[in-house]
Amino acid sequence: MRRATTVKFKYRPHPKQLQAHRAQVDELLYGGAAGGGKSMFARAEAILLCLRVPGVRVLILRKTFKQMESSVLPKLLEEIPEELAKFHASRYEFTFKNGSVIQLGYLDKDGDLENYQGPEYQLVIFEEASQFPENHYSYLESRLRASGEVAERMEALGLFPRRILTANPTGIGLMWLKRRFVDPYPPEKVWRPKPSEEDPEPGTRVYIPARATDNPSLNKDYLKTLNRLPEDLRRALRDGDWSVLDGVRFSSWRENKHVLKPELFPISLLSGRKVIAVDYGHEAPFAAVWLCKLGNGLIIQYREAYAKGLTPVQQAELIRDLSKDEEEASGEPIEVVADPAMWSRQDAGAHKTKDGSPPVGSQAHAYQTVLNRRPIKANNSRIPGWALLDEKLRIREDGEPRFLVYNTCRDTIRTLPTLPRSKTNPEDLDTSAEDHLADAIRYGVMHLEGKFSNLDGLDDYVDTMDPMETYRIAQAEF
CATH class of the missing domain: 3.30.420.280 (Nucleotidyltransferase; domain 5)
Incomplete structure (x- = not known):
């Protein structure tokens, strides 16, 4: 008779990350400043959902395959115990013992959307979302759904399919992220857009800002590096200021x-x-x-x-x-x-x-x-x-x-x-x-x-x- 063993996922969220984990909304933007632990939060959310709900599918996206291969994959290989999940290099997937899956992908151009036409996902994570155009983000909503036993398991736990984004205030997606999450409502407040013809039943949204000073595990030298950046970039990456844009015309705006x-x-x-x-x-x-x-x-x-x-x-x-x-x-x-x-x-x-x-x-x-x-x-x-x-x-x-x-x-x-x-x-x-x-x-x-x-x-x-x-x-x- 095989003896049962206990395998732990070693993760202790800091207060800001814990706040983000507790925010059960349809769309969540976490981050703003650099060093706030946004990537660790997103990976942990994916792993925790896979452990809680057998059979779920999670998609984690980066802009390019190279970014996915060099940043997200090594961290997940390090964080997910082999006793819990196996990585399949041919499919770029982690398959958990309970049937859950984390799929790693990229969206560099419109043609890459075809890679995600078939499966349904219960969680889609856009890592460094400011690198994506808005139409790529919007398209993946069509792949977000749950059915059968997975839907029943999620409903029993009060969970539902949703999207998570991590971002800094830089890149081509800054303006649509600012318009969709930052401008309409105060940070940390859950809100719901008004119904419209285009979206008669809009979901809930929240923006949770996090700075380097919110991350107690961050190397202090990193904060010194942020302090030495040029003013506009420092305001964006150190302070999470969404009114700063590289190449913005009216950079004196405060x-x-x-x-x-x-x-x-x-x-x-x-x-x-x-x-x-x-x-x-x-x-x-x-x-x-x-x-x-x-x-x-x-x-x-x-x-x-x-x-x-x-x-x-x-x-x-x-x-x-x-x-x-x-x-x-x-x-x-x-x-x-x-x-x-x-x-x-x-x-x-x-x-x-x-x-x-x-x-x-x-x-x-x-x-x-x-x-x-x-x-x-x-x-x-x-x-x-x-x-x-x-x-x-x-x-x-x-x-x-x-x-x-x-x-x-x-x-x-x-x-x-x-x-x-x-x-x-x-x-x-x-x-x-x-x-x-x-x-x-x-x-x-x-x-x-x-x-x-x-x-x-x-x-x-x-x-x-x-x-x-x-x-x-x-x-x-x-």
Whole structure:
């Protein structure tokens, strides 16, 4: 008769890891800063599920096969006792004695998704999720399900199929991770998105941040290494700051400096010159921002509108309705400065009118009809405009910037800090990014400052200049 033996999985989670293990949600993002023990947590979660529920299948993904082979596999071979599971090199799987499986995989390109069309998984782990595009993450949801005895066993334990992500605030996936997990809700709070046509029954989500200082087993020299990194990279990897992005256009953005609570400076006290700036869109979102310039050069953005699928008339009606109380209180309409493209017509009619008003049939004319005032064509000089915004965002010697945003302007706070630089012109934005609110802000700030509104031929001149020379000249205008 064979004597029973006890085999232990040697793992003692630190408090932050334990918090993540206890968070039973459909989607969990763990990490942020480097050194917080995120990879160990993810591997432990996979192993523990396999031990608790006979027959489950877990998929652990890295971006490339080489990354999987050099980082995840050696750790699992070290951590999983041979008495519990056998590694099959031909399939890149650990098969447990109770029938559970941990499969190791990679997703480097769209074609790699075909490798995961057949099996169903009860847990999918994206290691270093910021290296993946969002469509790869979304696709694997279709493989996430449980059936038969596995489903019954999981239900008896109060478990369900889910996804776990580990990530730092760097890489191509930073923006979608920030949008999906970090921006909508405070850290460590479980929440559920509102139902929509695309997702009528959304699952629960949570972001649990962890820093190197949360990991008591971390070598102290590693923290010293993080402290020596360049500022932006240090903020990302040491502090887990999701507002920092390698190659981000507005790297001076600091949420604790640029975001203002309305009650600290209510609209009733905004007595400076105001403007509503608009970037037109229909299939892409239309964006409008309400800006006020105070006597000390400070510009405050106190309202935003951001929506797609609205006609020009509907956009103008929304602006009118949002401004109504404010305009009635002051007795004056607020200037509207708008995207120059709104003055064009689709029917090849004249683009100029005798009195300077927008041509009939144009989007600007629809605005004029609804708002009962003529919109002003914005200055669309991109490089000087971004340079001007740089100057307003810059933290001065007094410790404060000259551009603040109400914390109710959530889409501005979400998009502006993450906009990437153009790869061909580092002083410009990558126009494929979600830059609609940034463009509206640029129109409004340039209009309020009035420095570039009459520089004829500036666009042609800028095109022939070195980007850094352009920046210096733009700075000299202030």
